[in-house]
Amino acid sequence: AQSVTQLGSHVSVSEGALVLLRCNYSSSVPPYLFWYVQYPNQGLQLLLKYTSAATLVKGINGFEAEFKKSETSFHLTKPSAHMRDAAEYFCAVSSMDSSYKLIFGSGTRLLVRP
Amino acid sequence: DARVTQTPRHKVTEMGQEVTMRCQPILGHNTVFWYRQTMMQGLELLAYFRNRAPLDDSGMPKDRFSAEMPDATLATLKIQPSEPRDSAVYFCASDTIGQANTEAFFGQGTRLTVV
Numbered sequence: 001a002q003s004v005t006q007l008g009s010h011v012s013v014s015e016g017a018l019v020l021l022r023c024n025y026s027s028s029v030p031p032y033l034f035w036y037v038q039y040p041n042q043g044l045q046l047l048l049k050y051t052s053a054a055t056l057v058k059g060i061n062g063f064e065a066e067f068k069k070s071e072t073s074f075h076l077t078k079p080s081a082h083m084r085d086a087a088e089y090f091c092a093v094s095s096m097d098s099s100y101k102l103i104f105g106s107g108t109r110l111l112v113r114p
Numbered sequence: 115d116a117r118v119t120q121t122p123r124h125k126v127t128e129m130g131q132e133v134t135m136r137c138q139p140i141l142g143h144n145t146v147f148w149y150r151q152t153m154m155q156g157l158e159l160l161a162y163f164r165n166r167a168p169l170d171d172s173g174m175p176k177d178r179f180s181a182e183m184p185d186a187t188l189a190t191l192k193i194q195p196s197e198p199r200d201s202a203v204y205f206c207a208s209d210t211i212g213q214a215n216t217e218a219f220f221g222q223g224t225r226l227t228v229v
Contacts, residue, residue, distance in 0.1 A: 032215045043118070043205055043220035051215040090157070094214040099170055101147060102207075102218055104157040 002027045002093040004074075006105035014113045019063075019078040021108050023091030026072065032094040033074045034102065035065055039087045047089075050074060061085070086112045116140045118221035120206050126227045132194040135224045137206030138187055145209040146189045147218060148181055152202045160204075163189065196228045 007022040025031050032051050036044040048059025055067045065076045076089060088109045092102040119138040127133055139146050148160040161171035161181040171181055178197070183189045193200055203225050207218035 034217060036220075041222075041225075043222045044207075045220070046217045049215075049217055096214060099159075099162055100145075100209075100214045100216075101159050101162060106156050 002031060002095055002103055004033075004091045004093050004103065004105040006089075006091050006108050008108055009106065010109045010111065012111040012113060013081045015083055016080050019076070019081045019085065019110065021076040021089050021091075021110065023065075023074045023076065023105060024072050025074060025091075025093050027093060027096075029096055033065075033067065034092040034094070035059065035063070035074075035076050036090045036092060036104075037061075037087050038090065038107075044090060047076070081110075081112050083112050083114065086110055116219075118206055118208050118219050120204075120221035120224050122224060123222060124225045124227075126229065127196055129197055129228055130195040131228075132192065133196050133200075133226060133228075135191045135204055135206075135226070137189040137191075137221060139189065139206070139208030140219055141187070143208035143210050143219070145211070145218075146183060147207040147209070148189070148191050149205040149207065149220075150202045151205060151223070157205075160191070193226075196226075198228045201226055201228050 003026045005024045034049045035047040048057045050067045058064045063078045088107045091105040095101045121136045145164045147162045160173040163183045166183045180192045203223045205223045207220045209218045
């Protein structure tokens, strides 16, 4: 069965600093992985997805993530944080049963200090 | 701008009342998911439909929850009777073809409070 683990329920960075949000996956088959962002009182919006085409995936708003099979990781990064990046971020893996439902991590809340 | 539309955005109801939440998926999407988000459990899948057929509702309490898709433009999630523990944000999401490498598009959610 597929699963993801997000390390750190809260991450705090200064504006302009590097953002690093961690996600490790567990899967018996090559996974399809996703990062979503949720702003307050909003739904989830796709940031980027990994579907085996390239290990470094670029997404919206300057975010990117690198798939590392040897580390079973799919960490999300952004070189320079903006105040508007403050939100909750969810890593997800696609289930490989016929539902192809998304299995979400517990989320990481990103705080950006001025 | 195609988007998933959910109504109502907020609902406060008394315990024991019936609650109906509605979702209009993106036109042409063939898969619809219902998720529930709580602080304790995070995001949980309640049910999903493909081509309007219910394929899995094992995540729902069967005695009080029901999900239907009367046509391609409307999915409903009903709770009867509602209980305080049902308080959560309920999200509908739709997917183009419901495959492993395609992403789900989420609505803005219905925040349900049962008092």
